[in-house]
Amino acid sequence: MQTKLTVNGETREVDHDPRTTLLDTLREGLGLTGTKKGCDHGQCGACTILLDGERVNACLCLTAMHDGDDITTIEGIGTPETLSALQQAFVDSDGYQCGFCTPGQVMSATALLAEIKAGAPSYVSDDLEVPKLTDPEMAERMSGNLCRCSAYPLIREAIAMVADQEDAA
Structure with missing residues (x-):
């Protein structure tokens, strides 16, 4: 399945299984490993991202449900050289x-x-x-x-x- 996401200001087209979480797409599909996989049940907040400006637990979101959405991860907040x-x-x-x-x-x-x-x-x-x-x-x-x-x-x-x-x- 194909889903288009805007991640940290960059439009990305990802090919994924319809059961794939946004967390796994970000980490494994796009290589953005700053978003952590903690409990994988939405209880710890390690996978918190901004989805259309609102905070969500990426482990509870299916990638397929967010076609066209704007996502900000920790990599989009600052860099090691230029911290927010x-x-x-x-x-x-x-x-x-x-x-x-x-x-x-x-x-x-x-x-x-x-x-x-x-x-x-x-x-x-x-x-x-x-x-x-x-x-x-x-x-x-x-x-x-x-x-x-x-x-x-x-x-x-x-x-x-x-x-x-x-x-x-």
């Missing part, structure tokens, strides 16, 4: 520990910052009109991403650093 502000904040705050979950954490945090900027409330938002980036707000919005090293405070510190930079700009 969020990637740099993870390094500066030591929010990456072993690094396995980091790509999914960065992708989820990217979506979190966009959600806050757009005014989208979460379950713990005190104000449904203008959510604030509080520690409980970050913890709730990042709850779909597990870190076996328990670097959660450092991850939230990295997110807050970037949010503060964006507010100052």
